[in-house]
Amino acid sequence: MARPPQQPKTFANPMASDRYNARDAEARWQKIWDQRGIFATRNDDPRPKYYVLEMFPYPSGRIHMGHVRNYTMGDVVARVKRAMGLNVLHPMGWDAFGMPAENAAMERKVHPKAWTYDNIAAMKKQLKSMGLSLDWSREIATCDPAYYKHQQKMFLDFLRAGLVERKKSKVNWDPVDQTVLANEQVIDDRGWRSGALVEQRELTQWFFAITKFAAPLLEALDQLERWPEKVRLMQKNWIGRSEGLLVRFALDPATAPKGEAELEVFTTRPDTLFGAKFMAVAPDHPLAAAAASNNPALREFIEQCRRRGTSQAEIETAEKLGFDTGIRAVHPFDPSWRLPVYVANFIVMEYGTGAIFGCPAHDQRDLDFVNKYGLGNVPVVSPPGVDPKTFVITDTAYEGDGTMINSRFLDGMTSAQAKEEVARRLEKERFHNRPVAERQVNYRLRDWGISRQRYWGCPIPIIHCETCGAVPVPEKDLPVTLPEDVTFDRPGNPLDHHPTWKHVACPQCGKPARRETDTMDTFVDSSWYFERFTDPWIANAPTDRPMVDAWMPVDQYIGGIEHAILHLLYSRFFTRAMKATGHVGLDEPFAGLFTQGMVVHETYRLPNGDWAAPAEVKVEADGETRRARLIATGEAVEIGPIEKMSKSKRNTVDPDDIIEAYGADVARWFMLSDSPPDRDVNWTEKGVQGAWRFVQRLWRLVGEAAELAQGAPAERPAAFSAQALALRKAAHRALARVSDDIEKLHFNVCVAHIYEFANALNTIIGDLGAQNGTQNGTGSAADEGPQTGSVATPDLRWALREAVNILVRLFHPMMPHLAEECWALLGHDTLVAQASWPEVEAELLVEETLTLPNNNNVKNTDDDK
């Protein structure tokens, strides 16, 4: 395992006692912070608030380096804001429901609850060893009935407010295990345990009506100024607002199944209507079902489409397949024009009407489809600058705007004019007493299906009664708690198998009824925990209105980019729904968002193809190249590409090992130093060692500076020597830059400024040591004796003391334990964790002006060209 370079124990090295002992110091300071309760935030504190939050972890059992990175960043912000005099809320909790607990139950015969709480205990210990300035008194676990009770209450509130619906949706069904599979449990169309081909099944499920907020969720993105532009863009595209036309195509009665007279499609390209070559409907479209009723081959095709996972990526990357139903649709502008109606595997029921008209010349997917089935294409939009007479489409569709061609009365119009003209004409036409077309705003966003056929989640507080239907559990009966006596010896939902739990009396009529056995998506749990943190103690309501309104929004939220869409969008919706039901007073929960990059590490592979973990490998430099061997056997190991730390590639580094060997401050410092926080950081042994050396160097530097500053005047000297002034400038420049870059969360740049400042301080101390050396001949500034520091004039001593006091406070947010140790060494009897942020003296930031060539002259002197 990784160890820092050690002093040989056999030597009585005089420096050994000067070495900073992280293990001793970190435990000691953590205990002191804990005993004094300095990170517990009071809700009645009158100072201005600042709420910093990192995405809470799933209690998998051990923290990983991604957590270390995330929580270190948040802790830096929390400590800096605290030093700036704000009342900082920095809480922590556990996203404790979820599938892994049930998998553990099945594989290891442990109860999900026991497994989860054991994991929480282990991870809490690990987080504490990081020295995070967290308010643990507000700790939340979402699997605690004291938490999910309020979630159930809000579910019922949302239901009353019309924000909960019940409708059908598709799930992945494992026909062998007889269980619903998550998308990640479907591998190459097969169930991960059974290996059976999955099927799509329809279930009636509970939905949150997030689409009711599609417009406000989209519009408010513009106001989220402290969100990364890329996240706003991704959410914008996810919500996917599009303006278009709903068009009703009549079906040729001679070909239509009984009772089917029309086909509704939504299109954003009504201008291309004269380029239509076919119609296509989703495999689960009602027309497909109707057509299949007397067509076994079509039925088989639909079955085949269902034998695959439900994920979007899978649907869209699969080979495009279609089946001609024999039905013919009538072109809305030409009664004699018939279009074949296909069932196609790339059309999804969830978007628009689940049906399209295909214009192959101007849509790539449609073009691929016609090229496969030989339906041909007619270009109807001519790109600017292209001769319409020679314009043909073969393999690449033209999806841009242009001039209309081959389109009868639309010819010569722009695409925009043609869209308008088609809408205008079809709006007036009527078919079966309704307009043939209606202008429509459509969203790609779908309602949020929250039903999960699983045990380890928040029970949905509903009772199904044959006479009364779906009846809400009365509030006095909340929480509906999970039964603990469940078994995992067979697949499926243990709540369903439980002998008694689901059998209850209907709250309305009293007749025997059945509890809802579905539990909620864990995204529900994580959609309001930040609001609960503002007062996690209140027992009779999800939130305490004055408190939640005072603390929210979260000023700085920090987490992985992988949550850019779902978690953040759901939380934005949930906050709006809570506002609508009176639980909060705001719309947007996160005023500032920061998405951090991943932690990556190089991979190691044995000749037999097995992966080796970094802790099992010794890497040596061999001239220009690096070589790796297995420590245990000496076997050569191939050094592979740098990839995201993962269990499968075994390229993980355990934070415990690093903290044990180097200390938490080193782990924190390296995490922040090497890469911009929004990019991936490559964890390397060399980098960690560099951080460790810097910790030792700072410790020596502060010690030496403290010694040289001894006897510094209490009063600020009236004048400073050039050397003292240079030091003061270095200190204040570093202070100004770190303050600035911390605000922007540019931690890696802050680290560079601190290095520069430390280098400057070191140079001055070195110079003093050299002067000292000429006097006493030892050459060591650390030498004791009355002459030490004698060369430092009072003004320089004052400047040294100022500089080192600034330095310690500058690195405190990143390395809090070392900072406390240094702070104490400097003679403070306070905690640096409670010290205020230093004040910049602006006049010290003024650079000596250099006369630079006036760039404006360039403009006037370019006559020599």
Place this chain on the structure above:
RNA sequence: GCGGGCGUGGCGGAAUUGGUAGACGCGCGGGACUUAGAAUCCCGUGACGAAAGUCGUGGGGGUUCGAGUCCCUCCGCCCGCACCA
């Protein structure tokens, strides 16, 4: 497939608004101290070149007095895609 992002020395990266590219760290080379150094300190380190200088921010093109930064295009890598969290 769709949506989003990233690309700068040997490596991680820095560079308000378009204005001296390479701060800071790692690595490497040299030196000092040392019985020793994987500790510490000092010097050097984009490429080519003896030098003057020339080239240089993924490739190609463009805008501009001036481009790492703006525009177009291509290539490569990464993330998300609604039941992983």
